[in-house]
Amino acid sequence: MTPSETPPTYLSRRLRFSSAHRYHHPDLSDEENRQVFGACNNPYGHGHNYELEVTVTGQVDPVTGMVMNLVDLDRILQTEIVKRFDHRFINHEVEGFERTVPTTENLAIAIWRLLEDKLPEHCELHRVRLYEDPDLYVDCYGERR
Amino acid sequence: MTPSETPPTYLSRRLRFSSAHRYHHPDLSDEENRQVFGACNNPYGHGHNYELEVTVTGQVDPVTGMVMNLVDLDRILQTEIVKRFDHRFINHEVEGFERTVPTTENLAIAIWRLLEDKLPEHCELHRVRLYEDPDLYVDCYGERR
Amino acid sequence: MTPSETPPTYLSRRLRFSSAHRYHHPDLSDEENRQVFGACNNPYGHGHNYELEVTVTGQVDPVTGMVMNLVDLDRILQTEIVKRFDHRFINHEVEGFERTVPTTENLAIAIWRLLEDKLPEHCELHRVRLYEDPDLYVDCYGERR
Amino acid sequence: MTPSETPPTYLSRRLRFSSAHRYHHPDLSDEENRQVFGACNNPYGHGHNYELEVTVTGQVDPVTGMVMNLVDLDRILQTEIVKRFDHRFINHEVEGFERTVPTTENLAIAIWRLLEDKLPEHCELHRVRLYEDPDLYVDCYGERR
Amino acid sequence: MTPSETPPTYLSRRLRFSSAHRYHHPDLSDEENRQVFGACNNPYGHGHNYELEVTVTGQVDPVTGMVMNLVDLDRILQTEIVKRFDHRFINHEVEGFERTVPTTENLAIAIWRLLEDKLPEHCELHRVRLYEDPDLYVDCYGERR
Amino acid sequence: MTPSETPPTYLSRRLRFSSAHRYHHPDLSDEENRQVFGACNNPYGHGHNYELEVTVTGQVDPVTGMVMNLVDLDRILQTEIVKRFDHRFINHEVEGFERTVPTTENLAIAIWRLLEDKLPEHCELHRVRLYEDPDLYVDCYGERR
Numbered sequence: 001m002t003p004s005e006t007p008p009t010y011l012s013r014r015l016r017f018s019s020a021h022r023y024h025h026p027d028l029s030d031e032e033n034r035q036v037f038g039a040c041n042n043p044y045g046h047g048h049n050y051e052l053e054v055t056v057t058g059q060v061d062p063v064t065g066m067v068m069n070l071v072d073l074d075r076i077l078q079t080e081i082v083k084r085f086d087h088r089f090i091n092h093e094v095e096g097f098e099r100t101v102p103t104t105e106n107l108a109i110a111i112w113r114l115l116e117d118k119l120p121e122h123c124e125l126h127r128v129r130l131y132e133d134p135d136l137y138v139d140c141y142g143e144r145r
Numbered sequence: 146m147t148p149s150e151t152p153p154t155y156l157s158r159r160l161r162f163s164s165a166h167r168y169h170h171p172d173l174s175d176e177e178n179r180q181v182f183g184a185c186n187n188p189y190g191h192g193h194n195y196e197l198e199v200t201v202t203g204q205v206d207p208v209t210g211m212v213m214n215l216v217d218l219d220r221i222l223q224t225e226i227v228k229r230f231d232h233r234f235i236n237h238e239v240e241g242f243e244r245t246v247p248t249t250e251n252l253a254i255a256i257w258r259l260l261e262d263k264l265p266e267h268c269e270l271h272r273v274r275l276y277e278d279p280d281l282y283v284d285c286y287g288e289r290r
Numbered sequence: 291m292t293p294s295e296t297p298p299t300y301l302s303r304r305l306r307f308s309s310a311h312r313y314h315h316p317d318l319s320d321e322e323n324r325q326v327f328g329a330c331n332n333p334y335g336h337g338h339n340y341e342l343e344v345t346v347t348g349q350v351d352p353v354t355g356m357v358m359n360l361v362d363l364d365r366i367l368q369t370e371i372v373k374r375f376d377h378r379f380i381n382h383e384v385e386g387f388e389r390t391v392p393t394t395e396n397l398a399i400a401i402w403r404l405l406e407d408k409l410p411e412h413c414e415l416h417r418v419r420l421y422e423d424p425d426l427y428v429d430c431y432g433e434r435r
Numbered sequence: 436m437t438p439s440e441t442p443p444t445y446l447s448r449r450l451r452f453s454s455a456h457r458y459h460h461p462d463l464s465d466e467e468n469r470q471v472f473g474a475c476n477n478p479y480g481h482g483h484n485y486e487l488e489v490t491v492t493g494q495v496d497p498v499t500g501m502v503m504n505l506v507d508l509d510r511i512l513q514t515e516i517v518k519r520f521d522h523r524f525i526n527h528e529v530e531g532f533e534r535t536v537p538t539t540e541n542l543a544i545a546i547w548r549l550l551e552d553k554l555p556e557h558c559e560l561h562r563v564r565l566y567e568d569p570d571l572y573v574d575c576y577g578e579r580r
Numbered sequence: 581m582t583p584s585e586t587p588p589t590y591l592s593r594r595l596r597f598s599s600a601h602r603y604h605h606p607d608l609s610d611e612e613n614r615q616v617f618g619a620c621n622n623p624y625g626h627g628h629n630y631e632l633e634v635t636v637t638g639q640v641d642p643v644t645g646m647v648m649n650l651v652d653l654d655r656i657l658q659t660e661i662v663k664r665f666d667h668r669f670i671n672h673e674v675e676g677f678e679r680t681v682p683t684t685e686n687l688a689i690a691i692w693r694l695l696e697d698k699l700p701e702h703c704e705l706h707r708v709r710l711y712e713d714p715d716l717y718v719d720c721y722g723e724r725r
Numbered sequence: 726m727t728p729s730e731t732p733p734t735y736l737s738r739r740l741r742f743s744s745a746h747r748y749h750h751p752d753l754s755d756e757e758n759r760q761v762f763g764a765c766n767n768p769y770g771h772g773h774n775y776e777l778e779v780t781v782t783g784q785v786d787p788v789t790g791m792v793m794n795l796v797d798l799d800r801i802l803q804t805e806i807v808k809r810f811d812h813r814f815i816n817h818e819v820e821g822f823e824r825t826v827p828t829t830e831n832l833a834i835a836i837w838r839l840l841e842d843k844l845p846e847h848c849e850l851h852r853v854r855l856y857e858d859p860d861l862y863v864d865c866y867g868e869r870r
Contacts, residue, residue, distance in 0.1 A: 014716070189382045
């Protein structure tokens with residue numbers, strides 16, 4: 001079996017981190033912030049157990065049977081994502097969120113950008129899916145869709 | 146950050162409704178209805194806890210960080226879907242199912258049609274996913290796929 | 291290893307059935323029924339995917355390592371519960387609910403009574419847990435608690 | 436059917452709230468706080484999607500078939516719990532946590548105390564179960580166990 | 581309603597099987613096998629509860645309201661997949677895995693190939709998704725993506 | 726707040742391990758083994774993703790707010806359970822299962838015995854719950870119930 005004989009596959013890994021955040025934009029007045037963001041504008045912040053699903057795609061290696069070794073993928077996700085976001089107050093402690101509201105949309109885009117050039121050459125990032133809770137999630141596919 | 150600098154994102158919202166239904170088509174004989182639909186043809190009907198996932202897509206607003214305000218999306222989903230289907234016997238109480246069998250497929254298409262022109266201009270409906278139970282779901286993307 | 295050397299264990303089996311029902315009691319006026327039961331009083335009924343967890347307890351057999359053979363337990367649950375409730379409109383089709391409102395409480399009690407004397411001699415029914423949906427369930431332990 | 440003829444049942448309701456918190460006790464030095472609480476001592480705090488399961492027990496009413504009307508239970512849970520904890524930073528915004536570390540244990544005890552005398556006379560609080568995340572939860576049964 | 585009037589839909593069915601496996605390739609030395617596969621190279625093997633999601637797509641039949649009758653789909657999945665993989669040690673008992681490492685990627689490709697020409701003419705296989713556990717899954721869309 | 730002022734709480738921790746096993750007892754003939762254990766008697770074995778819930782109980786420490794520090798509990802569970810069972814074929818590789826069938830019942834009892842005297846003095850093991858899959862689990866409370 002050679003690589004060209006097998007269809008590409010998409011490998012998805014789920015992980016978790018817990019963070020606090022506040023929805024507030026400095027260009028809006030206090031009144032506007034409350035109107036747009038409601039309870040999420042609470043100055044002390046609130047928090048979530050985020051669940052992140054990262055999908056990488058590529059040819060399956062004919063010997064190992066893998067798109068990418070999970071040990072390597074897990075190490076990248078620990079270093080780039082978990083260490084940065086877990087047990088943090090995102091507005092105060094994560095670079096890039098000084099003037100960007102940490103909505104699920106903006107977090108998914110930030111995670112895409114943190115990961116897109118960290119994968120090995122033979123595979124590529126396909127999708128970042130971030131759950132704020134089981135009933136709300138955002139997908140980012142980069143610029144390709 | 147301007148909108149054109151960020152990739153599009155896909156925002157998915159999950160909600161629930163509980164309905165009764167019966168699989169039966171008036172153009173089939175009683176015998177044919179039983180053969181095609183089995184236990185689902187039971188004249189008294191049966192029911193499900195449906196779970197609906199609605200995905201909208203668009204550019205993230207550079208100030209609010211949102212594809213669409215969740216408060217608005219939730220209001221549309223309550224008005225168009227939950228009020229219409231929740232705690233209803235679909236065949237008897239939901240318009241459009243007089244001669245259409247309320248399969249998961251037909252329900253997903255009906256929900257697509259109810260929602261596709263209700264979203265604000267800057268975003269569009271991407272997918273309707275309807276779970277009849279955790280082991281069976283149907284996706285509808287409109288005509289685009 | 292003899293039975294007396296091991297602690298008792300509790301074996302729980304989860305299964306599903308889908309039914310329609312209506313909350314309505316003939317001794318209440320229409321107005322009272324609507325007040326007490328709200329949307330659940332809708333005359334056409336609505337439905338749920340019920341999840342049932344049945345727990346049996348006893349000594350573990352020193353040879354088979356089992357409280358009770360799952361094949362036997364599954365057969366009892368199919369015969370007594372699934373055949374009776376699945377794809378049924380409970381008020382109209384299940385004996386005993388002519389004048390009993392099919393609340394989750396009453397369903398759990400009914401299931402307890404259907405199962406309590408059907409188990410083999412060496413084990414006993416410990417608990418019936420019935421989920422109407424993931425956010426609402428009722429436990430019945432018979433008269434013992 | 437009279438009440439005395441039916442076994443007691445236990446009705447459990449699940450709900451959610453999202454909060455931020457920090458593990459820190461003023462009687463410990465900074466060094467001790469870091470040693471005992473690790474990443475949870477982060478001064479900016481972090482957060483969770485809490486899931487709460489509240490169980491009430493009593494006789495089933497022979498007419499309504501209910502231990503307690505869910506509409507009433509939901510109203511109590513909204514007023515006493517969700518309004519107090521949801522979208523809050525617990526250490527700063529919830530009374531009683533000025534000098535009490537908001538561990539899952541202490542939160543479960545606080546919720547027990549908030550609810551134990553709020554139920555109607557014919558039923559009683561049986562258990563408070565609080566999930567900090569799907570892999571960690573605490574049960575409190577009051578003083579009775 | 582004629583088929584051309586409705587958008588295509590995608591029907592997904594979830595099922596389960598439990599298998600044992602070992603990650604080991606005969607072209608690698610013992611040392612290389614241990615390095616690449618870690619604990620998964622354990623000679624006795626280990627196992628998983630796999631969850632498989634199979635998606636078929638097509639036009640909804642205007643009478644039955646179905647892409648494909650679930651009874652037929654379930655029979656195909658039982659015959660082709662469950663009988664072959666469930667309660668098996670994949671390396672020793674499933675044809676095609678003598679020299680192919682049973683990674684989730686290779687299992688998803690094998691399942692795609694087993695199913696792609698088994699569906700009725702009016703619908704086609706869209707996706708095979710295989711979960712090794714809730715935090716790891718692989719998608720295969722055949723050659724089309 | 727002193728310990729005696731707070732009710733006892735029950736802290737539950739969930740973790741996972743993946744193992745292979747075979748149901749077979751040397752005192753039964755091959756025919757008897759097949760009859761009692763069915764597909765689980767397959768000589769090559771099969772496997773599961775086990776989920777284990779361990780519950781410890783005690784007074785909440787008035788300073789730390791904890792029944793037991795999770796870091797300590799996690800270390801005990803890693804050392805005693807995960808290292809012993811994860812990625813193992815239980816019949817061949819775990820001591821004590823040479824002549825004991827690795828049913829969920831026997832595994833739960835074995836895990837109880839491995840943990841009951843490993844906890845710190847101020848708390849005690851309350852329950853071991855082991856899921857073989859989401860639809861089957863066994864509880865062991867030691868000899869106390």
